Amino acid sequence: MNISLGPIQYCWSKAQVSAFYQQAASSDIELIYLGETVCSRRRQLKFSDYLELAQMLRASGKQVVLSTLALIEAQSEFTALKQQIDNGEFMVEANDMGAVEVAKSLGLPFICGPSINNYNAASLQKLAAWGMQRFVMPLELSKHWLERVLTDLAPRQIEVEVFGHGYMPLAHSARCFTARQQGLTKDSCQTICIDYPQGVLAQTQESQPLLRLNGIQTQSASYIDLSDQQRVMQHLGVDYFRVSPSSLASIDLANNLTKSLAKNLATKGDSVVSQDNGSETNLACNGYWFGQAGFEQGR
Secondary structure, X not given: OEEEEOOOOOOOOHHHHHHHHHHHHOOOOOEEEEOXXXXXXXXXXXXXXXXXXXXHHHHOOOEEEEEOXXXXXXXXXXXXXXXXXXXXXXXXXXXXXXXXXXXXXXXXXXXXOOOOOOOOHHHHXXXXXXXXXXXEOOOOOOHHHHHHHHHHHOOOOOEEEEEEEEEEEEEEOOOOHHHHOOOOOOOOOXXXXXXXXXXXXXXXXXXXXXXXXXXOEEEEEEEEEOHHHHHHHXXXXXXXXXXXXXXXXXXXXXXXXXXXXXXXXXXXXXOOOOOOOOOOOOOOOOHHHXXXXXXXXXX
8 A cells, every 4th residue: 555645625825836746746655646626716826837747746756646626617617627637648536527527538547536426336347447547435435335345346457545634525515615704706706715725614603623614615624534544454455545735744744654654564643733723623533434423433
């Protein structure tokens, strides 16, 4: 099993994104995803910028995958999607079935991201027949599901990746919640999400962390941290453990996990440092993986 670095889910400036991937290029991380997956209105980087970053990362010895939007809402987005998939250099992570269809029609291999509803072996086999090389397990599924589906797929020809650390993307909506909580409309959002580099933490009336608003995306308030499950994943046959970035510290965490795996050691890794002014919870949210309420785990 290897460590992967997922795409940045937040709206960061071009300088921040460039600095992030420059640091990732000098790390030991083998596989790196990049691209805008949440909202096409985030125009700090153009497709040509992502392509340039991808070429830089490849030159540093990395495997590079370009990630697509999880929700296609306009013809212009679909046109950009086709350009991204037919880039001639890099495989794509399809986060929407429209991306799967484009890759299939072009005869290009692809990876299915966690927003694709792959819930059984039959779906995975169909997608593999269309060109899927690897799938990221949907976040709401458990290790018991994964064990069962990998048994059903044996002998399997596709790789599997698990979202192992980071704030979990739970849902996408046509509405932009970040703009709305600032009194702005989606069409006149002023790209306000750039002011929230880890999203907006939403709390209950009892001031308990509930969700994290990230534009049209809703995330978990707490991060998932399955670092101590790496031996279990290796036993199951997982190929990649994904770290979803929320700061530069995510590169250090992924790099440390990479080194630990190379030494065949069990590692828990450091938690991503919060920037929510002390309102963040220190508890990991691992309920999906264990098939139980994460709130009751006491972690």
